[in-house]
Amino acid sequence: xxxxxxxxxxxxxxxxAVWNKGQHDVHRLLRDLEDGLPFVIQGFHTDNxxxxxxxxxHSFYRNRPIPVHMTRGRSGxxxxxxxxxxxxxxxxxxxxxxQRIEDPSLIRDINTLYQAANxxxxxxxxxxxxxxxxxxxxxxxxxxxxxxxxxxxxxxAGHLNEAQLTHLTEVRLHLDPYQLRNLIEAKQRxxxxxxx
Numbered sequence: 286x287x288x289x290x291x292x293x294x295x296x297x298x299x300x301x302a303v304w305n306k307g308q309h310d311v312h313r314l315l316r317d318l319e320d321g322l323p324f325v326i327q328g329f330h331t332d333n334x335x336x337x338x339x340x341x342x343h344s345f346y347r348n349r350p351i352p353v354h355m356t357r358g359r360s361g362x363x364x365x366x367x368x369x370x371x372x373x374x375x376x377x378x379x380x381x382x383x384q385r386i387e388d389p390s391l392i393r394d395i396n397t398l399y400q401a402a403n404x405x406x407x408x409x410x411x412x413x414x415x416x417x418x419x420x421x422x423x424x425x426x427x428x429x430x431x432x433x434x435x436x437x438x439x440x441x442a443g444h445l446n447e448a449q450l451t452h453l454t455e456v457r458l459h460l461d462p463y464q465l466r467n468l469i470e471a472k473q474r475x476x477x478x479x480x481x
Contacts, residue, residue, distance in 0.1 A: 405469065
């Protein structure tokens with residue numbers, strides 16, 4: 286199954302390009318992203334940008350049967366979300382670099398690139414999390430949990446129901462990491478060729 290067919294079945298990338306930061310466009314994308322998550326969100330944490338801190342988005346999350354708790358970074362603290370900010374490098378900058386993209390016609394290709402990279406990262410790329418850090422004298426001793434993919438961590442958390450587990454297992458079985466990698470490289474070439 287192609288990555289686009291497997292991913293179109295309610296598994297969307299949490300990384301999305303949007304042409305402007307207007308509250309209505311951001312609100313629409315957040316709604317689409319939330320529809321594609323395999324679980325219900327309980328909290329929403331943002332930086333202090335006007336695209337997130339506005340009445341439109343606040344009412345979107347607060348005026349629902351089970352309100353979503355909203356928090357934001359502290360004002361003036363640029364690195365208040367370091368664990369999220371580090372993903373800007375691994376999930377965005379490594380794919381597209383640091384240049385500013387000013388061509389709105391590239392949005393579809395960029396979002397296809399993000400979608401394929403998200404599937405590759407979440408289903409096939411294992412990572413380790415720091416669970417213990419202690420200083421003894423001049424040295425730090427760290428202990429990490431066993432490597433696991435984000436999908437495996439989600440399965441192990443026990444928060445998914447049978448339908449969600451079945452859906453994610455089905456998506457994972459129909460994905461080919463080599464095909465995803467080829468799609469990522471093809472989209473990168475197409476985007477960079479048009480930026481020249």
